[in-house]
Amino acid sequence: MTLNDTWIILTASLVALCCVIPGCFLVLRKMGMFGDAISHAVLPGLVIAYLISGSRSGSILLIGAAATGLVVTFLIETIQKKMRIQSDAAIGITYTFLFAVGVILVSLFTGQTDLDQECVLYGDITLVPFDLITVGGLTDIPRQVWIASVLLILLLGMLFSGYRGLYITTFDPGYATAVGISVAFWHYLLMGMVSLATVVSFESVGAIMVIALLVGPAATAALFAKRLPVMLILASIFGIIACFSGYWVAVWLNASIAGAIALMIGVIFGFSLGIRALIPSLNRR
Amino acid sequence: MNTFSDFFFLREPNVVLVVAGSLILCGMAALVGCFTFLRKRALVGDAISHSVLPGVCLAFILTGEKDPLYFLAGAMVTGMLSLLIMEALTKNNTTRPDTAIALLLSVFFGIGIVLLTSIQHSGNASQAGLDKFLFGKAASITSEDIKLFGISSVIIAGSILLLIRGFYMISFDEDYAKAVGFPVRFLRLLLSVLTVWAVSIGIQAVGVVLMAALLITPALAARLWTDSIKVMLLLAVIFGLISGYTGAFVSYAAPAMPTGPWIVVMATAIAVISMLFAPGRGIIARWEVQRNNRNKTLRENILKLFYRIGEKTGEHGASVLEEDLVNYRAFHADELQSGLKQLEKSGLIKRVLSTYSLTKAGVFEAERIVRLHRLWELYLQKYLHLDPDHVHDDAEAIEHVITPEIEAQLSKILGNPKTDPHNTVIPKGHDIK
Numbered sequence: 001m002t003l004n005d006t007w008i009i010l011t012a013s014l015v016a017l018c019c020v021i022p023g024c025f026l027v028l029r030k031m032g033m034f035g036d037a038i039s040h041a042v043l044p045g046l047v048i049a050y051l052i053s054g055s056r057s058g059s060i061l062l063i064g065a066a067a068t069g070l071v072v073t074f075l076i077e078t079i080q081k082k083m084r085i086q087s088d089a090a091i092g093i094t095y096t097f098l099f100a101v102g103v104i105l106v107s108l109f110t111g112q113t114d115l116d117q118e119c120v121l122y123g124d125i126t127l128v129p130f131d132l133i134t135v136g137g138l139t140d141i142p143r144q145v146w147i148a149s150v151l152l153i154l155l156l157g158m159l160f161s162g163y164r165g166l167y168i169t170t171f172d173p174g175y176a177t178a179v180g181i182s183v184a185f186w187h188y189l190l191m192g193m194v195s196l197a198t199v200v201s202f203e204s205v206g207a208i209m210v211i212a213l214l215v216g217p218a219a220t221a222a223l224f225a226k227r228l229p230v231m232l233i234l235a236s237i238f239g240i241i242a243c244f245s246g247y248w249v250a251v252w253l254n255a256s257i258a259g260a261i262a263l264m265i266g267v268i269f270g271f272s273l274g275i276r277a278l279i280p281s282l283n284r285r
Numbered sequence: 286m287n288t289f290s291d292f293f294f295l296r297e298p299n300v301v302l303v304v305a306g307s308l309i310l311c312g313m314a315a316l317v318g319c320f321t322f323l324r325k326r327a328l329v330g331d332a333i334s335h336s337v338l339p340g341v342c343l344a345f346i347l348t349g350e351k352d353p354l355y356f357l358a359g360a361m362v363t364g365m366l367s368l369l370i371m372e373a374l375t376k377n378n379t380t381r382p383d384t385a386i387a388l389l390l391s392v393f394f395g396i397g398i399v400l401l402t403s404i405q406h407s408g409n410a411s412q413a414g415l416d417k418f419l420f421g422k423a424a425s426i427t428s429e430d431i432k433l434f435g436i437s438s439v440i441i442a443g444s445i446l447l448l449i450r451g452f453y454m455i456s457f458d459e460d461y462a463k464a465v466g467f468p469v470r471f472l473r474l475l476l477s478v479l480t481v482w483a484v485s486i487g488i489q490a491v492g493v494v495l496m497a498a499l500l501i502t503p504a505l506a507a508r509l510w511t512d513s514i515k516v517m518l519l520l521a522v523i524f525g526l527i528s529g530y531t532g533a534f535v536s537y538a539a540p541a542m543p544t545g546p547w548i549v550v551m552a553t554a555i556a557v558i559s560m561l562f563a564p565g566r567g568i569i570a571r572w573e574v575q576r577n578n579r580n581k582t583l584r585e586n587i588l589k590l591f592y593r594i595g596e597k598t599g600e601h602g603a604s605v606l607e608e609d610l611v612n613y614r615a616f617h618a619d620e621l622q623s624g625l626k627q628l629e630k631s632g633l634i635k636r637v638l639s640t641y642s643l644t645k646a647g648v649f650e651a652e653r654i655v656r657l658h659r660l661w662e663l664y665l666q667k668y669l670h671l672d673p674d675h676v677h678d679d680a681e682a683i684e685h686v687i688t689p690e691i692e693a694q695l696s697k698i699l700g701n702p703k704t705d706p707h708n709t710v711i712p713k714g715h716d717i718k
Contacts, residue, residue, distance in 0.1 A: 027381075027384050030381050030383050030384070031383065032381075032383040032384040032386065032387035032388070033328050033383050033386060033387055035387060036328075036331070036386075036387050036390065036391075079560075082568070083509075083560055083566070083568075084566075085505065086325050086327075088325055088326070088327040088328045089322055089325075089327045089501055089504075089505050091327070091328065092327040092328060092330075092331060092497050092498065092501045092502075093498065093501060093502050093505055093553060093556060096495050096497055096498035096501075096502070096549050096553070097498070097502075097549060097550065097553040099494070099495065099546075100495055100498070100545070100546035100547075100549035100550050100553070101546070101550060103420065103543055103545075103546040104542070104543070104546045104547065104550065107541065107542050107543055107546075121398070121419060121494065122398045122402075208335070208390075208391055208394045208395075208494070209391060209394075209395055209398075210391075211387050211390065211391040212388070212391035212392055212395055214387070215384055215387040215388050215391070216388055216391065216392065218384075219380055219384045219385075219388050222380075222384075223379070223380075249399075250399070253399060253403045254402075254403055254406045254407070255398075255399040255400070255401075255402040255403035255406065256398045256399055256401075256402035258395070258398065259394075259395045259396070259397070259398030259399035259401075259402060260395070260399050261395070262391050262392050262394065262395020262396070262398070263392065263395045263396050263399055265388075265391075265392060265395070266388070266392030266393075266395070266396070269388065269392075273379070
């Protein structure tokens with residue numbers, strides 16, 4: 001394994017962990033498709049932030065994209081409630097529109113944003129080892145590794161400090177309301193976490209594979225786990241396994257790494273279904 | 286402008302193909318999409334459209350040709366496969382529907398990307414253009430494509446028109462459809478096949494990523510305008526055609542632009558216009574209703590004041606100064622002015638200099654409202670055992686919506702009462718014609 005391989009796998013794993021944290025809650029809350037919606041819809045926010053800040057890093061980018069995520073959530077709810085349109089259609093129309101606008105912006109400003117249509121869809125993780133920066137005493141660490149690490153720490157901080165609120169509003173929103181915990185606040189906080197995870201993943205794995213990382217490991221873990229902490233840990237393990245195996249599958253087939261990771265997430269899920277069928281005692285219920 | 290007239294008058298033979306292709310694809314998707322929308326399976330449509338990508342790539346790998354028929358076959362195989370896996374996963378509650386959709390969508394798409402990039406890196410020269418399936422390629426539609434689209438659309442539209450009653454039934458009430466003897470399982474399967482088919486050809490126009498919009502957005506817009514399924518289907522197809530036409534134009538005028546996103550933006554614009562202007566369901570129509578209700582409430586409240594002042598003085602047609610009205614009830618000045626104007630216009634009050642008085646019709650109307658208010662107060666006291674000083678606010682709200690039928694019933698169960706809980710006289714009712 002060369003240094004480049006290590007950097008790529010490390011980046012993918014960090015990104016996977018960032019996605020697993022909000023992903024578990026999305027799956028438990030039956031909101032998998034919100035992940036889909038947000039991951040598509042942050043694109044116009046990202047492009048506009050690129051155009052304003054003129055660079056690929058920087059807080060404007062994160063703030064811009066995270067804000068878009070919240071706007072999407074708000075838009076979907078407004079269409080749903082004000083227009084009395086069923087939620088699936090509200091989600092469908094909102095994110096396809098925003099994604100379409102994003103792709104049009106990308107085509108209009110090709111060359112100014114470092115983004116192209118393919119990169120939007122499946123990222124460009126192979127470029128990670130060539131974009132090195134030096135922060136503090138550490139030299140030549142890929143920029144993506146830095147960003148993903150910082151964001152992972154941020155998300156872990158949010159998870160630990162907000163665990164109680166997220167937990168209660170996920171499993172018993174009625175009780176949460178009764179004891180005075182704001183369900184809406186935690187809903188928007190979770191959507192903010194999804195947006196952050198999406199933004200950091202976007203460059204490396206693209207819009208659609210983010211969904212695989214958000215939902216796949218969590219759905220697999222949900223097949224076995226009886227308790228939330230177990231689910232989070234299992235999902236993290238599954239996510240990292242998918243990144244490792246996916247990388248080598250991609251090298252073997254000479255294909256997209258992000259695509260191969262999504263493929264392996266599917267394989268792990270199928271494999272887990274098989275194991276569960278063979279060993280009934282593992283069955284969650 | 287030249288570009289547009291060239292396009293509009295179909296001066297280039299290529300334009301005819303592009304326009305015809307886009308129109309067929311978008312119209313077809315909109316037609317099938319109505320049922321996807323009505324069955325609340327918008328996101329299932331999304332999953333199907335992402336799932337056809339590996340099929341397209343496999344067809345190319347297996348045959349080495351870019352034949353539209355092979356693409357269609359491959360796309361339908363993986364599209365149906367993903368749909369079947371989804372049903373199996375959600376059937377015994379192994380995985381919840383939303384999770385299953387998101388998982389299958391991204392995993393199938395991931396497999397598609399693996400195959401696509403693998404083909405691209407293989408150096409096979411004939412693969413160029415395969416990536417157009419991601420965002421659509423209206424500009425490069427060939428006459429061979431058109432033939433396939435045409436036949437497909439005839440079959441899809443024909444089946445839908447032929448079996449419209451059955452599809453209608455399973456969209457709204459599957460249990461009832463089963464009970465009255467419709468072959469529900471067959472219809473459901475057929476509808477799935479038709480949807481996957483429409484998606485498999487539709488991706489040529491907008492690409493797999495945005496295909497869901499082509500299914501859902503025109504249907505959603507059409508739904509806002511009508512309650513009739515036939516009108517909805519027709520409108521959705523028209524909206525789809527408009528979007529497709531626009532997309533074809535962009536594809537022609539700026540070949541570097543991806544076609545799909547423009548079609549989607551256009552379809553969304555139609556949907557937004559519908560959300561604003563559709564009669565009944567649109568935002569503006571609902572504002573209008575709200576405004577009318579507010580004005581009606583305002584007018585009735587003012588009439589009540591006239592009545593109460595008349596009660597005090599014992600003369601119901603007497604002139605009243607504007608200040609007197611304000612003394613009784615704190616109206617906003619503009620509001621009061623607007624209310625008085627409306628009443629004057631409808632002939633319920635008349636104005637002499639700065640004094641106002643009820644006309645005969647005005648007295649009649651004022652009595653009606655006061656009667657409803659006091660009947661309701663009495664009803665609350667008698668049947669809900671509320672204190673007399675608690676009944677006013679509730680009556681204040683409900684008096685504006687009580688119909689003559691309810692009035693008659695109230696009067697009957699209360700035994701045609703003469704006075705309300707505050708011992709004021711309830712005006713006599715007028716006969717309903």
